Amino acid sequence: MKIQAIETIQLPHLNNILWVQVHTDEGIVGLGETFRGANAVAAYIHSDIAPLLIGQNPLEIDRISSLLLSPYVGFRSSGVEIRAASAIDVALWDIFGKAVNQPIHQLLGGLSRPSIRTYNTCAGYTYNKSGARRYIGDCDDAKEGPYEDQLAFHRDAGALAESLLSEGITAMKIWPFDPFAVANGGNFIHATDLDKALLPFRQIRDAVGDKMEVMVELHSMWDLTSALAIARGLREFNPFWAEDPIKMVNPQSLAIYARQSGIPVCASETLATRSQFLDVLKADATDYVMLDVSWCGGLSEAKKIGTMAETFQRPVAPHDCTGPVVFAASIHLSLNLPNAIYQESVRAYYTSWYRDLVTVMPRIKNGEIYPFEGAGLGLELSDFVLDHPEVIRRTTRTS
Known part of the structure; x- marks a missing residue:
């Protein structure tokens, strides 16, 4: 089998998301996805990756992963090079699964559990879309459906918790501190602002x-001193974890936070490749390992990061607040990893616009996500995407 062409697919109204289809000479097409900077990633795929991979065997996944994760520049970041490599890697695993008629979780080593518990990231329908607002103010009244959970945690987080429990979801993630970081540069939080941000808890x-x-998400927006001040206020509410309390640039600073905060630490969706996670683990700086399949190097690297975390006795919770293909790949991974504890999900996404984009959604019931049944990822891009009047499709193929 040989790679014959690499195609990128974008929709203008979802232009944070980039889909990649890797076409083979045997007619098998693998699907991948990444998120943020989609135009730059697409350009890099066609200028650098496609000429490198066309004509190669797509089943040599580890060799290709090693090749793509080692560019001369960009190998120690979650920037364009690694995001492009991540999308390609997911597509290669999809090809592998289709070639042998097995789901990806089986290829990774099989199911470690029949289902994986999920927590709800309390985003709304437009959160993280291009041009959408990530921070909610008192005058934001836009509503697209019953799960405007970002509005809800600002208005009445108790009622939101009751709503989630009624669906069997027993864990939730919120980020009420972010507006104060935006306002003050992340290096100061006034006592009155701290009190306001603690209200949802x-x-x-x-x-x-x-x-x-x-769970509390801090989006790496605070310096160490301010993050510790926030932690002191949070302790009485017993949060499950504080996620990315500071920028993930100094494992020693994160280790200080871990020692002094009195709250479990989760880190980090923003890190890429094993080497960065190893630095954090060796510094004893995190309690939970969070990785993003589409930013860390793909399923190949994510599996290795998860196994490394297991040797440090750390649980893993894959990130998802992006698109449906990464969500599917992450589910395969979290069902396989013995040390996976949660799979992140956004009910506003998987009950609405995710369903427009792909052919299948996983079964999610009583706070548990169940395996896909088809080969590979178990889903494809929908006709809504492929036949959309504004779809942008670009292909580099064998000359």
Whole structure:
């Protein structure tokens, strides 16, 4: 089998998402995806990756992964080079699964559990789309459906927790501190602002007590001193973890936070390749390892990061707040990794626009995500994407 062509696919109204299809001479097409900077990633795929890979065997996944994760520049970041490599890698695993008629989780080593528990990241329908607002103010009244969870955690987080529990979801993630980081540059939070940001945690505990696990996302927006001030305020609410409290550029600083905060640490969707995660693990700087399949180097690298985390006795929780293909790849991974503890999901996504983009969604019931049944990823891009009047499709093929 040989790689015959590499195609990138974009939709203008979802232009944070880039899909990649790797075409083979045997008619098998593999699907991959990455997120953010889609135009730059697409350009890099066609200028650098496609000429390198066309004519090669797509089943030599580890060799290709090693090749793509070692450019002369960009190998120690989650930038364009690694995001492009990640999307290609997912597509190669999809080809492998289709070639042998097995789901990816089987190729990774099989199921470690019949389902994986999920927590709900409390985003709304447009969160993380190009041009959408990530921070909610008092005047934001836009509503697209029943799961405007980002609005909800600002308005009444207790009622939101009750809604999630009614669907069997027992863990949720919120980020009420972000607006204050934007306003103050992340190096100062006033006591009154801290009190305002803690209100959702009070509402959740008052409404449902300890029935709900609550993660706090800090988006790497704070310096160490301010992050520790936030941690002191959070302790009484017993958060499950504090995610990315500071920028992931100094494992020693993160280790100081881990020692002094009194809150479990989760890090980090923003890291790429084993070497960066190894630095964090060796510094004893995180309790939970979070990786993003489409930013860390693909499924090949994610599996290795997960196994490395297992040797450090750390659980893994794959990130997803991006697109449906990465969501599917992450589910395969989290069902396989023995040390996976949660798979992130966004109910506003998987109940709505994800379903427009792909042919299949996983079964999600009572806070558990169940395996895909088809070969490879178990899904394809839908006709809505491929036949969309504004779709941007670009192909580099054998001359």
